[in-house]
Amino acid sequence: DELHPADLAAAYEALPADPAAVLLGFLEDDVLAAVLTQLPLVDAEEILLGLPDDRLARVLDGIPDDILVDVLQEMPGSQRGHAFHLLSESRRRAARELLKFPDDSAGGRMTTAFASVREDMSVRQAVDSLRGIADETELLARIYVTDHEGLLLGKVRLRDLTFSDPSTLIEELNDRDTRAVLTSADQEKAMRMIMKYDMLAMPVLDEDGRLMGVITHDDALDIQQEESTEDMELQSGISGEITDETYLNTSVLRQVRRRFGWIISLAFLGLISGTVIYSYQNQLNTIFALTVYMPMIVAAGGNTGGQAATMVVRAMSVGELEAGAVLRVAWKELRIGLIVGGLVAVAMVVQIFLLRPAFITLSPPVVAQFALTVGLALLCQITASTLIGAILPLGARAVRLDPAVIAAPAITTIVDATGLLIYLNLARAILPI
Amino acid sequence: DELHPADLAAAYEALPADPAAVLLGFLEDDVLAAVLTQLPLVDAEEILLGLPDDRLARVLDGIPDDILVDVLQEMPGSQRGHAFHLLSESRRRAARELLKFPDDSAGGRMTTAFASVREDMSVRQAVDSLRGIADETELLARIYVTDHEGLLLGKVRLRDLTFSDPSTLIEELNDRDTRAVLTSADQEKAMRMIMKYDMLAMPVLDEDGRLMGVITHDDALDIQQEESTEDMELQSGISGEITDETYLNTSVLRQVRRRFGWIISLAFLGLISGTVIYSYQNQLNTIFALTVYMPMIVAAGGNTGGQAATMVVRAMSVGELEAGAVLRVAWKELRIGLIVGGLVAVAMVVQIFLLRPAFITLSPPVVAQFALTVGLALLCQITASTLIGAILPLGARAVRLDPAVIAAPAITTIVDATGLLIYLNLARAILPI
Numbered sequence: 001d002e003l004h005p006a007d008l009a010a011a012y013e014a015l016p017a018d019p020a021a022v023l024l025g026f027l028e029d030d031v032l033a034a035v036l037t038q039l040p041l042v043d044a045e046e047i048l049l050g051l052p053d054d055r056l057a058r059v060l061d062g063i064p065d066d067i068l069v070d071v072l073q074e075m076p077g078s079q080r081g082h083a084f085h086l087l088s089e090s091r092r093r094a095a096r097e098l099l100k101f102p103d104d105s106a107g108g109r110m111t112t113a114f115a116s117v118r119e120d121m122s123v124r125q126a127v128d129s130l131r132g133i134a135d136e137t138e139l140l141a142r143i144y145v146t147d148h149e150g151l152l153l154g155k156v157r158l159r160d161l162t163f164s165d166p167s168t169l170i171e172e173l174n175d176r177d178t179r180a181v182l183t184s185a186d187q188e189k190a191m192r193m194i195m196k197y198d199m200l201a202m203p204v205l206d207e208d209g210r211l212m213g214v215i216t217h218d219d220a221l222d223i224q225q226e227e228s229t230e231d232m233e234l235q236s237g238i239s240g241e242i243t244d245e246t247y248l249n250t251s252v253l254r255q256v257r258r259r260f261g262w263i264i265s266l267a268f269l270g271l272i273s274g275t276v277i278y279s280y281q282n283q284l285n286t287i288f289a290l291t292v293y294m295p296m297i298v299a300a301g302g303n304t305g306g307q308a309a310t311m312v313v314r315a316m317s318v319g320e321l322e323a324g325a326v327l328r329v330a331w332k333e334l335r336i337g338l339i340v341g342g343l344v345a346v347a348m349v350v351q352i353f354l355l356r357p358a359f360i361t362l363s364p365p366v367v368a369q370f371a372l373t374v375g376l377a378l379l380c381q382i383t384a385s386t387l388i389g390a391i392l393p394l395g396a397r398a399v400r401l402d403p404a405v406i407a408a409p410a411i412t413t414i415v416d417a418t419g420l421l422i423y424l425n426l427a428r429a430i431l432p433i
Numbered sequence: 434d435e436l437h438p439a440d441l442a443a444a445y446e447a448l449p450a451d452p453a454a455v456l457l458g459f460l461e462d463d464v465l466a467a468v469l470t471q472l473p474l475v476d477a478e479e480i481l482l483g484l485p486d487d488r489l490a491r492v493l494d495g496i497p498d499d500i501l502v503d504v505l506q507e508m509p510g511s512q513r514g515h516a517f518h519l520l521s522e523s524r525r526r527a528a529r530e531l532l533k534f535p536d537d538s539a540g541g542r543m544t545t546a547f548a549s550v551r552e553d554m555s556v557r558q559a560v561d562s563l564r565g566i567a568d569e570t571e572l573l574a575r576i577y578v579t580d581h582e583g584l585l586l587g588k589v590r591l592r593d594l595t596f597s598d599p600s601t602l603i604e605e606l607n608d609r610d611t612r613a614v615l616t617s618a619d620q621e622k623a624m625r626m627i628m629k630y631d632m633l634a635m636p637v638l639d640e641d642g643r644l645m646g647v648i649t650h651d652d653a654l655d656i657q658q659e660e661s662t663e664d665m666e667l668q669s670g671i672s673g674e675i676t677d678e679t680y681l682n683t684s685v686l687r688q689v690r691r692r693f694g695w696i697i698s699l700a701f702l703g704l705i706s707g708t709v710i711y712s713y714q715n716q717l718n719t720i721f722a723l724t725v726y727m728p729m730i731v732a733a734g735g736n737t738g739g740q741a742a743t744m745v746v747r748a749m750s751v752g753e754l755e756a757g758a759v760l761r762v763a764w765k766e767l768r769i770g771l772i773v774g775g776l777v778a779v780a781m782v783v784q785i786f787l788l789r790p791a792f793i794t795l796s797p798p799v800v801a802q803f804a805l806t807v808g809l810a811l812l813c814q815i816t817a818s819t820l821i822g823a824i825l826p827l828g829a830r831a832v833r834l835d836p837a838v839i840a841a842p843a844i845t846t847i848v849d850a851t852g853l854l855i856y857l858n859l860a861r862a863i864l865p866i
Contacts, residue, residue: 004612006629131596140592141574141633159573162595163564179437195658196439198651200574200633217650218631224654225628228661229747232668236743236841237736247748248761252768259740260773263815266736267777268784270729278725285718292711295731295849296703302735303670303699303842307692310669314662315680328681335685340693344700351701382696408669408841409736416728 005031009038013246021050029055033062040246041074049079057086065091066111066219069098106190107183109223110204110213116144117170119153124166126156142201142214145174150210152178152203180205183212190215191223192319231317234404235310237262266413273298273416280424286433289362293374294423296348301381301419302412304340305389308333309411312390313403326394330387337386344382345375366432373430377423384422385415438464442471454483462488466495473679474507482512490519498524499544499652502531531646539623540616542656543637543646549577550603552586557599559589575634575647578607583643585611585636613638616645623648624656625752664750667837668743670695699846706731706849713857719866722795726807727856729781734814734852735845737773738822741766742844745823746836759827763820770819777815778808799865806863810856817855818848 003011008027012020012035024032024047036044036059048056048071060068060083072080072095084092094112101107115133117126130140143161145153154174164173180203181190190202194217201214215223233239238258277284284291312329315321321329352371362370389411393403427433436444441460445453445468457465457480469477469492481489481504493501493516505513505528517525527545534540548566550559563573576594578586587609597606613636614623623635627650634647648656666672671691710717717724745762748754754762785804795803822844826836860866 004630006631127595157573158591158595162560162591191654195651195654197437198439200650217633217654218628220654221624221628221650221657224657225661225751228658228665229751232661232665232743232747235665236668236739238740238743246753247744248753248758248765252765252772255744255765255769256772259737259769260776263733263736263740263773264777264780267729267733267781267811270732271726271784273728273732274725277728278721281721281724284724285721288711288714288718291714291717291724292707293704295706295710295853296700298728299703299706299842299846299849300696300700302845303696304692306669306842307671307696310665310671311680311688314665318658318662320679320681325681332681332685332688336688336692339685339689340696343693344697347697348700351704378700409732409739412735412845413732416732420728 005034006038008035012039013043029058030062033059036071037063037067040249041070042249044071045074048083049075053086056083060086061088061091064111064113065094065098066109066213069095069108070103072099073103101183104187105183106181106185106187106202106204106215107212109187109190109219110183110215112213114144114201114203114211114214115140115142116146116211117156119145119147119169119171119174121170122166123161123164123168123170123173126170127161127166130161144203144211144214145170146211152180152205152209152211154178155203179203180211181215182207187215187223188227191220191227194220195224227317231313231404233258234402235313235407237266237407237409262407262409266409269413270416273413273420276417276420276424280420280428283424283427283431283433287362287370287427287431289370290373290424290427290431293348294420297374297377297381297423298416298419300344300378301385301415304337304382305385305411305415306408308336308386308389309393309406309408312393316393316397316403321394326391329390329394333386333390334383337383338379340386341379341382345378348378349375369430369432373423373427376430377419377426380422380426381415381419384418385411388415388418438467439471441468445472446476462491463495466492469504470496470500473682474503475682477504478507481516482508486519489516493519494521494524497544497546498527498531499542499646502528502541503536505532506536534616537620538616539614539618539620539635539637539648540645542620542623542652543616543648545646547577547634547636547644547647548573548575549579549644550589552578552580552602552604552607554603555599556594556597556601556603556606559603560594560599563594577636577644577647578603579644585613585638585642585644587611588636612636613644614648615640620648620656621660624653624660627653628657660750664746664837666691667835668746668840670699670840670842695840695842699842702843702846703849706846706853709850709853709857713853713861716857716860716864716866720795720803720860720864722803723806723857723860723864726781727853730807730810730814730856731849731852733777733811734818734848737770737815738818738844738848739841741769741819741822742826742839742841745826749826749830749836754827759824762823762827766819766823767816770816771812773819774812774815778811781811782808802863802865806856806860809863810852810859813855813859814848814852817851818844821848821851 012023015023027035036047051059063071072083075083087095115130117129140158142155143158144155147153154176156170156173160173179197181193183204183206194202201216203211204213204215206212239261349371352374392406392411396406397403445456448456460468469480481492484492496504505516508516520528548563550562573591575588576591577588580586587607589603589606593606612630614626616637616639627635634649636644637646637648639645672694782804785807825839825844829839830836
């Protein structure tokens with residue numbers, strides 16, 4: 001039984017360096033090319049740079065052009081030039097063309113290997129023209145119809161060609177569906193459209209409407225995985241571009257670079273909370289029980305704010321919330337915050353009265369005031385944090401930042417300080433200090 | 434120009450109730466059926482329950498069986514019986530069959546509308562047998578080869594039928610690829626395989642190897658989106674099943690139910706931090722500056738722990754980390770934690786010496802001891818939190834819990850308490866208190 005290139009790639013990654021190199025030596029050139037397209041780019045590059053020139057030329061020739069371009073981009077300049085030199089003239093031109101587009105644009109993501117026929121062909125002519133490329137083209141299930149200048153006019157299905165009279169004109173079978181994205185569009189837009197319309201592939205056009213390439217359904221899965229990984233990482237304050245490097249293969253220093261920025265910024269921002277505490281030093285020293293409930297109240301805000309932010313960021317990234325949704329979101333989260341805050345407040349007030357923790361060495365009327373302070377602080381803190389967590393991502397988008405950039409830790413740090421202000425001001429107003 | 438059902442569905446959702454009902458009145462039965470498959474289930478159910486019986490029968494007939502089953506499941510019992518009654522005998526049987534499988538299993542996700550031919554057919558016979566279903570079958574690009582008992586033997590491509598001699602036997606064209614999942618498999622497994630092998634569709638077999646249905650590439654996109662939404666929500670402590678309800682359409686009370694559980698549990702857990710603070714009351718009252726740096730040190734642990742948890746949860750859910758990876762993960766995160774912690778510690782020590790914040794009213798030697806306390810506490814807290822954040826999700830999986838269940842807020846609450854213990858014990862050891 002033959003192994004799928006994806007299985008060979010997984011085996012390569014699982015093996016130690018030496019046996020892996022031996023494994024590669026056994027593979028045919030075209031199988032090796034297929035395996036390389038399944039490996040993380042850094043690994044693919046390393047393998048390519050280790051091949052002798054004649055084999056390198058043959059293997060490069062077998063790599064689909066969208067992956068080829070990614071690999072070339074990964075290479076250091078001098079070696080990229082050398083690899084370019086080994087490509088055939090037509091592939092070199094195609095690669096140069098694709099290298100112009102940013103990585104995460106539709107143009108940077110598309111493959112130029114698609115099938116097309118002209119509107120004035122008969123079915124017989126179309127089938128003949130496709131016969132030659134039947135094995136090369138990634139996706140013959142969608143065959144695009146273009147005019148003499150390459151403008152997209154629609155598509156025909158292979159089944160229409162198979163089941164139609166050979167003399168039928170392509171024009172009659174053309175579905176005239178010209179849904180497409182521009183090369184400059186964000187890859188996420190292409191993915192969302194593929195998903196919305198259940199498409200097999202999305203045509204990519206240049207500014208003049210000429211068909212330049214396609215993004216296929218399997219690319220859509222990769223794009224969606226990349227985008228949701230990026231969202232998740234941004235939301236926990238991990239920055240920088242997502243590559244296809246796996247977690248275990250990413251170096252410690254690269255991980256540190258991606259994580260350190262937010263951590264150090266938030267540490268300095270966290271000193272604001274310290275300053276708030278400092279300015280209420282006298283109250284805290286007078287009624288030490290206030291300090292005891294401080295971490296819980298502060299954290300409840302961070303947790304509810306983080307939940308609201310996640311809900312809103314996710315709704316935005318699956319394309320739900322339009323710009324006008326701010327008021328609807330705010331109204332919804334205000335009610336959620338009040339209910340959650342109210343319930344937690346009641347639970348804590350009951351806890352204070354029933355359990356009378358040992359550290360509350362206060363006289364009965366002051367215990368009541370203390371419980372009121374904790375309860376009100378929880379209600380206000382949770383409501384405010386829920387609103388802040390929901391609104392900040394919408395605000396970020398309004399100023400053209402990725403909503404997920406207002407990461408949950410940033411929201412936590414912000415509501416840490418506001419929570420302390422709420423709590424300690426309520427204490428000053430309610431308690432005899 | 435014709436509108437795509439997905440666009441009609443979007444228009445319906447954007448319209449207020451009355452004009453939306455008018456819009457539906459204008460649609461042909463089959464168009465309405467197509468629109469319903471694009472709407473959230475609750476909306477689809479509401480529309481169906483409002484139709485007169487004759488139209489309901491025709492519309493139900495036009496809905497693909499995987500969606501039909503979802504809609505039936507959504508209906509209250511009595512109305513489900515009524516809808517069942519309106520189905521044709523064969524569809525009723527198919528729906529009953531599909532209803533047996535859990536929602537998130539491959540069987541619950543598959544469609545039974547697939548094309549198949551037998552191995553002993555000629556290409557001509559195969560094409561003739563497919564002609565009748567060419568317009569009904571969702572995906573003719575993959576045609577499965579089965580034997581007389583329905584056992585999966587492989588697949589042929591439409592292009593092979595199109596470009597082969599009509600007398601060729603299917604047996605010769607069969608690729609003998611029998612990669613498939615069982616009806617009982619998790620939907621995520623089917624999605625991961627579709628993604629790994631770039632498949633158009635994944636065959637779903639019963640225990641005996643009979644082909645029961647297929648999961649198509651567009652289902653894979655939906656599954657991936659559901660799974661990553663679930664991960665993100667779990668990670669911020671939002672529980673409960675993901676439905677296809679949108680954020681704005683979910684009621685406030687349902688949102689509260691999904692968010693409240695963690696918040697109240699974490700609030701009580703947060704009292705542990707309060708208890709820790711209480712037991713160090715004397716130290717804190719003696720050197721109040723300790724309290725000022727407390728929020729920053731505690732939060733730095735929560736942030737770094739959350740980052741590590743996100744990295745590990747994501748790596749697990751894209752299928753990277755095997756059970757044996759614990760030691761490699763721990764070793765990697767230990768180094769990351771030491772570096773990040775060391776850098777933050779140095780920055781804060783420098784800050785204490787250079788800026789000499791007004792609230793540090795300590796004698797110069799005690800300032801040095803104080804800076805040492807803060808620096809060491811940051812290094813230990815960040816390193817410990819990074820390790821805890823990375824290991825807990827792996828531990829959760831070891832006891833068969835979803836790794837994302839050890840949500841970032843839970844990790845934050847845990848490292849809040851450990852951070853206070855680290856900080857205040859270091860203070861007691863180093864400072865003259």
